[in-house]
Amino acid sequence: MSLLIKNGRVITATDDYIADVFVEGETVVAVGKNLAAKADREIDATGMLVMPGGVDPHVHLDMPFMGTFSSDTHETGTRAALFGGTTTVIDFVLQQQGHSLKEALNEWNGRAEGTAVGDYSFHMAVTDFNDKTRAEIKEMIEKEGITSFKTFMAYKGALMIDDRQMTALMQEVKLQGGLVTVHATNGDMIDYLVSRHRAEGKLSPLYHYLSQPEVTEAEASGRFADIADYTGCPGYIVHLTCEGALNAVRNATRRNQKIFVETCIQYLLLDASLYERDFEGAKWVMSPPLREKKDQLTLWAGINQGLVNVVATDHCPFMWKQKLMGKDDFSKIPNGHPAIEHRMELLYSEGVHKGKISLNKYVEVACTNPAKIFGMFPRKGTIAPGSDADIVIFDPQQEHTLSANTHHMNVDYSAYEGRKITGKVKTVLLRGALAIDNDKCQLEKGYGKFIRRDKVSGKI
Numbered sequence: 196m197s198l199l200i201k202n203g204r205v206i207t208a209t210d211d212y213i214a215d216v217f218v219e220g221e222t223v224v225a226v227g228k229n230l231a232a233k234a235d236r237e238i239d240a241t242g243m244l245v246m247p248g249g250v251d252p253h254v255h256l257d258m259p260f261m262g263t264f265s266s267d268t269h270e271t272g273t274r275a276a277l278f279g280g281t282t283t284v285i286d287f288v289l290q291q292q293g294h295s296l297k298e299a300l301n302e303w304n305g306r307a308e309g310t311a312v313g314d315y316s317f318h319m320a321v322t323d324f325n326d327k328t329r330a331e332i333k334e335m336i337e338k339e340g341i342t343s344f345k346t347f348m349a350y351k352g353a354l355m356i357d358d359r360q361m362t363a364l365m366q367e368v369k370l371q372g373g374l375v376t377v378h379a380t381n382g383d384m385i386d387y388l389v390s391r392h393r394a395e396g397k398l399s400p401l402y403h404y405l406s407q408p409e410v411t412e413a414e415a416s417g418r419f420a421d422i423a424d425y426t427g428c429p430g431y432i433v434h435l436t437c438e439g440a441l442n443a444v445r446n447a448t449r450r451n452q453k454i455f456v457e458t459c460i461q462y463l464l465l466d467a468s469l470y471e472r473d474f475e476g477a478k479w480v481m482s483p484p485l486r487e488k489k490d491q492l493t494l495w496a497g498i499n500q501g502l503v504n505v506v507a508t509d510h511c512p513f514m515w516k517q518k519l520m521g522k523d524d525f526s527k528i529p530n531g532h533p534a535i536e537h538r539m540e541l542l543y544s545e546g547v548h549k550g551k552i553s554l555n556k557y558v559e560v561a562c563t564n565p566a567k568i569f570g571m572f573p574r575k576g577t578i579a580p581g582s583d584a585d586i587v588i589f590d591p592q593q594e595h596t597l598s599a600n601t602h603h604m605n606v607d608y609s610a611y612e613g614r615k616i617t618g619k620v621k622t623v624l625l626r627g628a629l630a631i632d633n634d635k636c637q638l639e640k641g642y643g644k645f646i647r648r649d650k651v652s653g654k655i
């Protein structure tokens with residue numbers, strides 16, 4: 196099958212021009228003006244943006260967490276991602292303490308293989324680093340194509356590792372050519388503040404926010420950067436939310452260190468005033484919590500300064516009845532919110548349409564950088580001859596409203612209910628196949644492929 200996308204405005208992280216895109220099978224074969232190629236099918240993209248499929252490197256699908264499972268499976272989550280223009284996601288495999296990485300990987304393969312609609316890869320979350328785990332790092336990278344290792348400096352007593360394990364893990368990952376990513380907040384401080392608030396009977400969602408002040412994130416981000424600098428291991432901070440944490444990264448640049456930074460769409464758009472809505476605030480109980488307006492400004496500026504490299508979602512949805520597990524105690528509310536479907540459109544509407552970032556920057560942080568940082572470029576993250584034909588045809592003018600009534604995520608509320616946005620995903624191709632057209636998913640479950648990733652350099 197061949198396909199010619201005619202006359203669209205092709206946007207990559209560096210280019211912006213009117214051209215045709217010729218696709219053969221799963222691959223882009225040519226990009227250029229007035230291509231003479233004859234194709235089985237043509238799409239007229241006049242007036243549309245033609246962009247690479249989005250890459251969301253931070254999603255939690257069907258994940259056991261806080262006594263329940265995130266409510267999107269690999270099928271429903273990757274399908275919803277496609278509706279929103281995200282063609283590849285990176286999900287997290289969680290090692291169980293006392294068990295091997297391989298056991299965890301087998302479990303996640305069992306959930307994703309044959310069910311994912313869109314393409315996916317895995318980060319390996321290391322929750323118990325010991326000599327046995329050390330020996331598995333090389334195998335993960337070389338045999339499994341999993342080159343990023345997630346760590347938690349928080350969730351004490353569950354997922355958290357200490358600095359001893361962090362240092363040893365980073366040494367090994369550096370040696371084998373991988374990258375360490377981190378949930379960087381001070382787990383001991385948070386643990387103390389949570390128990391103090393609970394002891395004082397302060398149990399509403401607002402105290403989730405008050406138990407994770409900015410300093411907990413700034414401190415841990417600086418500590419992580421220091422350990423990464425000492426070990427020489429490439430480091431990536433996930434879901435960075437605030438000025439203090441970004442300043443810790445800025446400080447690291449003074450010694451010419453590069454720490455990759457990801458923020459998430461919610462931290463750019465939403466703020467902590469939502470926690471004042473009594474239990475409705477549980478919709479936005481996530482870790483780290485939403486911050487202040489001044490932090491949003493810092494993050495937008497950080498994108499333009501090249502300090503924030505990626506905008507992800509940390510998609511981790513829970514049904515409202517799951518959120519109700521914490522009705523009487525904020526510490527029991529499953530942490531996370533749904534966003535996998537909305538990242539590309541929200542970032543376009545709030546970022547590009549409102550003039551905060553350029554179109555090239557948009558593609559860079561939503562598609563190209565995640566592909567580069569995590570070893571999938573140029574297969575993913577750009578439109579170029581030889582790349583996978585993961586392509587989004589986007590109407591930059593169309594206005595629409597987000598709602599749980601129309602979204603495709605398996606969750607019964609929207610964190611963005613009633614939000615009016617400008618710009619809509621019209622057509623999505625995944626490896627040359629029509630994935631989304633006319634607001635319908637054209638792919639069956641099982642079409643999504645596991646994407647093996649290359650070793651990383653720590654540079655982009």
Ligand code: URP
Binds near residue numbers: 378483509511531
């Ligand atoms: O609240 C969140 N972020 N839930 C998912 C787990 C994590 O920390 O990323």
Ligand code: ZN
Binds near residue numbers: 378433434482483
């Ligand atoms: Zn996290």
Ligand code: ZN
Binds near residue numbers: 253511
């Ligand atoms: Zn997460």
